Amino acid sequence: MTSGENATVAAGDIARLAGVGRAAVSNWRRRFGDFPQPVGGTTASPLFSLAEVEAWLVEQGKLRQLPQDEMLWQHVRNSVDDLQLLSLVSRLATAVAHRKLSSLLRKDDDKVAEALPNLLVGDNDVPLIRATAELARERGLAETVEFLYTRYTEAHSRRVQALSPEVARFMVAFIEPEATEVFDPSCAFGGLLLALVSRRDDGHEISAIRVKGQDRNTDAARLACARLTARGISADIQSGDALTRDAFPNLRVDAAVCAPPFNERGWGYEALTNDPRWEYGLPPRGESELAWVQHCLAHVKSGGQAIVLMPPAAADRRSGRRIRSQLLRTGTLQAVVSLPAGTAPQSAVPPHLWLLRRPGVGDGVPSHVLMVDSSEGICSDDTVRAWRSFRRGEKIDEAFGRTVPIIDLLDDEVDLTPVRHLPRAASVQVGNLDRAREEFFALADALPAALPDVSPGGGPLTMTTIAELVRAGSLQVEHTPMRMETESGDLRLLTVKDVTLGRLATGQGTREAGLVIGRPGDIVVPAITRHIIARVLDEEEALGPHLSLIRPNPEVFDSHFIAGFLRATSVRTAGSVTGSHRVDVRRAQIPRLPLTEQRKYGEAFRRLDRFEDTVRRTGEAGENLRRLIFNGLAGGDLLPDC
Structure with missing residues (x-):
């Protein structure tokens, strides 16, 4: 396998390589002026060169040799984009579990490719299979496959929903x-x-x-x-x-x-x-x-x-x-x-x-x-x-x-x-009640702090439209295809329903013509909806049909600022008897404000989102508390004391 000069690692990867916590990595970045500089990612989630990090750790005496499994994982992770990582991991795991792999690996790469046509996509797949097989010989087949699975779930903890x-x-x-x-x-x-x-x-x-x-x-x-x-x-x-x-x-x-x-x-x-x-x-x-x-x-x-x-x-x-x-x-x-x-x-x-x-x-x-x-x-x-x-x-x-x-x-x-x-003992019922009461009051106490601080404004803001900003080159707008396969394929797609419900991507598709890939900081808006919804992406996502994507220049615009005002504006072009309407994001109006002011608005909108979530959770906790008290009173486990 090649050395992977362009391989990158995040702070969590560095912590794992060195056997320390993430806080230690943050401390190294502050204390040591020669710590490798980021080569990509974002300010909040920077990426570093694996080769530079490995050399620095060795020089500092914090790493004698990069572990074989971690070296393999970094090459796997850097071989494809995040959207294709599960596909690669599943193909590597399947290849090393192949009963004839040992004999196949004695042949050259072309023969291996011919024997495993459904498991090879990229030019680097065969070297990765050889490296994974080598790890399996050292650690065992089951342990190696579980290692790949575990690393994938850790890298995509927000995407993966699995039973414990x-x-x-x-x-x-x-x-x-x-x-x-x-x-x-x-x-x-x-x-x-x-x-x-x-x-x-x-x-x-x-x-x-x-x-x-x-x-x-x-x-x-x-x-x-x-x-x-x-x-x-x-x-x-x-x-x-x-x-x-x-x-x-x-x-x-x-x-x-x-x-x-x-x-x-x-x-x-x-x-x-x-x-x-x-x-x-x-x-x-x-x-x-x-x-x-x-x-x-x-x-x-x-x-x-x-x-x-x-x-x-x-x-x-x-x-x-x-x-x-x-x-x-x-x-x-x-x-x-x-x-x-x-x-x-x-x-x-x-x-x-x-x-x-x-x-x-x-x-x-x-x-x-x-x-x-x-x-x-x-x-x-x-x-x-x-x-x-x-x-x-x-x-x-x-x-x-x-x-x-x-x-x-x-x-x-x-x-x-x-x-x-079920008959419930009073002590058990009271224990449940105490926990429910604590949860409810903790959430209720958090409500005031969740609200953003605001003060009287100076009147209407000077507005511009998304279309004008696109013409000025400050924003890009893309629309996903009207027709796409969303129920089969090896690519996870973010659908209109996912955006509306604020959940992870659930659609399935393929890399077909016209596919739009959203990046962190992009804003996604359903093209047909009852209420305008704007979601800021925090990781790369493939987008399903009937979505509009707005990509702001981060040096000019704050994404959450734009998303907040998109939700506040009226951009209807066609309605229906169901109350749904088509959204034309280009007609949406955005205030003309400097970036520093935008960030204040963006933070206020984010806090309002958190406030809304806290209100919802408080309501759920309150209903649970009400149910426990009602059942306790009705079942004789609790007595009224008022």
């Missing part, structure tokens, strides 16, 4: 020991399937003989397969959206386990109205999770299990009560376990775990459902033991759960929220 290993182990612990084939239809990087390797039952290790999975992200699916293969697990992982493009339509397994995406309205409702998977009822448009539950059940054998992570709202939303009722009446839904807040990777709310079983031929319908509250913290052994006792028809220790008659749940609400059916 602890939660994954907890979920798979409910799978029966006899299961020999397990399926995950939304497997991401394979965390749940990997957890099967270390699964234990009564002290005896159990291994799933075969695992199958699917994920809508091609690169994630490929990396999941490589992680499993590196551990000697027989795996068949396919790409594509499992709901709309099921890769295993005839598959029937012993168990399905899934942590699906929450609250997706575009899950395929219109196209799948008459799908045979909806055995328990057509999932409502706003209840994608009920589609995933039935998808899992459709792929398990008679008597097979489905373990699905669910948002708490799925337990009591009015729109889903018919399906919940059918799941109960048929004896399919057998337990609901509440988990701590933050357990789900894509949501901060405390999720639930639904334990389901496809009824076997001749099975009687159970009369009870097990309700367990693990919101205090995951306790796998006790909760799983309660589940196993319930399955054997034994009495449940009410410290860990309670069996609730199904007939009691089949009312107008069909509410499956565990805490509403």
Whole structure:
């Protein structure tokens, strides 16, 4: 592999290389005048030459030799742009897990390229494969693949949404020991399937003989397969959206386990109205999770299990009560376990775990459902033991759960929220209440400080338009194509919905003609929207259709200043009966102010955004506090003291 003279590292990378904290790197930059100067990046996130940093660390006695794994990672990271990093990592991991790689690497690069046509994109791929294989010989195959995965997730911590290993182990612990084939239809990087390797039952290790999975992200699916293969697990992982493009339509397994995406309205409702998977009822448009539950059940054998992570709202939303009722009446839904807040990777709310079983031929319908509250913290052994006792028809220790008659749940609400059916000790209830009270008051106390300081102004500002600034060369404006593929491909795309909801990119596409790449500091505006939204990018993003991008000259304009005034201006050109309108950003008006004044406005707008977020979180914390007090009073755990 080449030495990579142009390779760059961030401050976090330098800290890792030297085995110190980031604060130490900042201290070196201040104290040592000969510390390498930035060669790229931004003021807030500078990039340094890897060669210069390595030489400086060696000269200072802070590094004897650059570790082999870190050297490899820096070359990997610097070989492609950030948008292609997952693709490269997944291809390298797949290549080194290839069973014939050792013999292939004895041949020249051209022969290797011919043998691995689907894994090579750039000229440097074969040298990177050779370097990765060398590391695998030193550290082991599984350790090397995990190293690549871990480094990628650290580099893109904001993009990656994955279950923690602890939660994954907890979920798979409910799978029966006899299961020999397990399926995950939304497997991401394979965390749940990997957890099967270390699964234990009564002290005896159990291994799933075969695992199958699917994920809508091609690169994630490929990396999941490589992680499993590196551990000697027989795996068949396919790409594509499992709901709309099921890769295993005839598959029937012993168990399905899934942590699906929450609250997706575009899950395929219109196209799948008459799908045979909806055995328990057509999932409502706003209840994608009920589609995933039935998808899992459709792929398990008679008597097979489905373990699905669910948002708490799925337990009591009015729109889903018919399906919940059918799941109960048929004896399919057998337990609901509440988990701590933050357990789900894509949501901060405390999720639930639904334990389901496809009824076997001749099975009687159970009369009870097990309700367990693990919101205090995951306790796998006790909760799983309660589940196993319930399955054997034994009495449940009410410290860990309670069996609730199904007939009691089949009312107008069909509410499956565990805490509403469990007796709670006053001390535990008070502990929850104290934490909720502290969280609410801490957020409420932060509200005044979150507001920006303002003072009376001098009247209307002198304005100009985006179009005039474009003509003057101070700004650039680009528009993404009207038609683009956003549901398949190896490139993550930022969609209109992502911008509107303020979330990470969820679209998938390819590097087709007209693709617009946003840079840090660029401003993205949906072209058709109910309310004007302007989002400042803090990292490189590929943009999906119906978006406008504004790229200001940072020496002339503050991005947050422009974004704030974009949200305040009226730039409608065409309306609709739904209230949506087309946005022409060129007509938007921006004040003529010096950069120093712009930055003050930009900071004020940022603080208002933080204030809005704090208001939302305060409302959620207040509702949680209200619910705890109400349930405590109604259940007798609390007494009014007023």
